[in-house]
Amino acid sequence: MNAFCSLVDNTVNTGYESYFRYHLEAEIQSQKLENESYSLFGHDITTLTHDTSETTCSFLVPGLRENSPYVEGDDIIQLRELIYDHAGRLLGMELWMTQPILFNRSQLQPQGFPAPGGRWRGEPAPGWTGIIYNARVLAVRRKESRLVVKIDGSPDMRYSFSRPDGLKFNVQFPVPSNRYLPMKHVLPIIQEALRHAYITRYQLTNGVPNQSQASSSNPSSGSGGPLNLGGPPNTPWLQSMLFPVEADCDVQTMLNRGSFKQAFFDQQLNWEQMKAIGSICSHNYGTLPFLVSGPPGTGKTKTLVEVALQLVKSVDGVSHVLFCAPSDPAADMIVQRISSHFNSTELLRLNRPSRTFAEVPGAVLPFCCIAQDKFDLPKFEQLMSCKLVITTCRDASLLLHSRVTNADLFAAEYGLRTVINPYAAPPSQVDLHWTALIIDEAAQAMEPEALIPLSIVAPPSGPVKLAFKPLFIMAGDEHQLGPRTSLPSSPLKTSLFARLFARPVYADHPLARGKTGERAPQVLNKSMLPIARPAFANLIRNYRSHPAILAVPSSLFYFDTLEPEADDTDRLTSWSEWRGRKWPVLLHISDSEDDMDLNNGGWYNVGEAQLACAYAARLVQSGLVAQKEVCIMSPFKAQVACLRRTIREARFGSLWDVDIGPTEAFQGLERGVVIICTTRSKPRFVESDQKANWGLIGMPNAMNVALTRAKFGLIVIGRREILLLDPDWRAFLDFCDRNGLVAGEADRLVQDRENIELTRLEKVLLAQEQDSTLSNSRALKVVSQEDEMWTGGMQAALDAESANGYEESDLEGNDQEEHDDKEQDGGEGKQVPLSQRFLQSNLF
Incomplete structure (x- = not known):
């Protein structure tokens, strides 16, 4: 991981695009070789519907449930119809296989039949019609291992598929170009932005040092190293999102408050989730991605749904949010969880036109734009009025190609203003359309895939003073399976989320999970101040498994x-x-x-x-x-x-x-x-x-x-x-x-x-x-007095209360407040003692 991070760091100025383009091409070639092994020969195909314009058919695909081959809706499958003789053999195959030396050349070949020995002369194999049907996938029924495909009509095809006898086909699975094209298209855009950022950030003529020199190996003064958080002015936004360093962080000089001031839409959030949401909405951690580390069953999506609601409805400066996930089912699930808070003019579920209606849950369809019996982009004024757009990382390319990125909208708005009034003073501040990007299950998206929505919200290059810098929030788990690739050792298996979490600004932070070697959540105390405010959150409460099942994975x-x-x-x-x-x-x-x-x-x-x-x-x-x-x-x-x-x-x-x-x-x-x-x-x-x-x-x-x-x-x-x-x-x-x-x-x-x-x-x-008394307990509590990981730290925190510099106003009234720390699925609320709340308020 560290070697990969360094490699990408070294290619940032000129080689970022070529680096990922090379590995995308290698992945495509590997995928082609892999897909060839999944070809089906002499395979039965069932015709479902047939008319003069199109034919719909289905067939079994062994291994489809296991993604072998990996097929998505709208992929192209190639079908070759076979021709058999009366004995059930491929027509002409026996002659084609005959070795020329065994054939009596004095014998005349009947008219219409190929000459024997075609295999040895490099001729294509007989036994098929010579027509390749490009069938488009309508539905992937993985549990049944069955594909449903549609073939546009043609005279030859209509004749072929209207035969009453059983049909046999060779089936091949080409690698769909549209799966990788959006990633290839975004790479030059990102590379140009990084090149401009390099000029801005590292080649300033006023003597500002570059950030690689300004960054220390440990972002805490409490560890003995110097704290250096003074970054250069006008730090390019995209550079900070892809290659954040310590200088991109804001400085924390005071301990955290003992309570949460904001009202939450979800009343069943736990303390760590509320802490993460509060940090994101206050956006006081600096200009870098905020990462939510969510182990299995800890409520990553639940946290991000609340983040989206808070940003859209409660945070000043946030106007429009783009919410993405790597897959369609994940994006649909987000819509189902959040749709009760929006009407159809405020929330848009953006789908590619080729996606079928059958794939989309009924509760999601009212929030989709449909035109001429297919999914489409809404009209420009309708799109601009949507407060929340939910889509997949790949389908975000629809916004990119429609020129509704922040950079394109800025160029259109302020470029037109300049043309109308060339002598007008430039605006003192610029309000961007897209003010936040959220990616759920980010550890499952390849880095070039995550770049697509990132390019949508990226501010325009140049000396533009922004009223509000866009936020970039990701949630995932780098310790579960990452992006799916055909090449086992491909760098594409490392997601942007995982690569960022391995960077020193996150991995070496004193509040990182397990940073001190202690198997306990870290406690922030006054001796650690000033400190780089953490741009991450660690979720710890599992709402899925028995403690014995969790014991080893947690460790x-x-x-x-x-x-x-x-x-x-x-x-x-x-x-x-x-x-x-x-x-x-x-x-x-x-x-x-x-x-x-x-x-x-x-x-x-x-x-x-x-x-x-x-x-x-x-x-x-x-x-x-x-x-x-x-x-x-x-x-x-x-x-x-x-x-x-x-x-x-x-x-x-x-x-x-x-x-x-x-x-x-x-x-x-x-x-x-x-x-x-x-x-x-x-x-x-x-x-x-x-x-x-x-x-x-x-x-x-x-x-x-x-x-x-x-x-x-x-x-x-x-x-x-x-x-x-x-x-x-x-x-x-x-x-x-x-x-x-x-x-x-x-x-x-x-x-x-x-x-x-x-x-x-x-x-x-x-x-x-x-x-x-504990054996009859329904479940382990979040904090048990018998748990040695808490008792020592709690006593130390209480003993150092005065030294920690807590203001009375920070804790005033906390013993009367009831901290809403209910179970995720609606269990009873649990009152948290003051001593425990004091400790929690400084944990990360």
């Missing part, structure tokens, strides 16, 4: 900071097959061998598949869980296919609603019980798996996604010696060993805990077992 990936707040996570505590301490986590050690699928490629493990299906059947039979609440996942496509075949066997019952799929398909989702097949049994292949970005061994982000989907039950099936090859899986294995959560092998001796570092949530669970 491995989030510095043990996650706090379980979910309801109904004890549903399976009475299940008879939990082991040891009866926590809802089970590691089943399996010695079954994996094998290669010779037909379709990929690895599968029959023994693990049978174990997984048996566990699913017993869970459903217990009556404690419904089929739809259970999922089985594996990182290998062949294992997923094996699981789907196995689950249909009569001995397991009719488990049609148990969800089975690849690990990446479950990112962003949750299930009551998750059963994971690690699949791999041969150590010699693990290294090659990692190079190809396969499997769960040595893949921390994929492991994190797999473990954190579960709400109240987690079962992992794997081979011990394979898991021990990965230090992260070793930590999970050790957690299960020392708490007796292991099945499938003889009981092992419990390790001596005096020599082992337990996870924080593990300690709390053990303390709960020892205290009968």
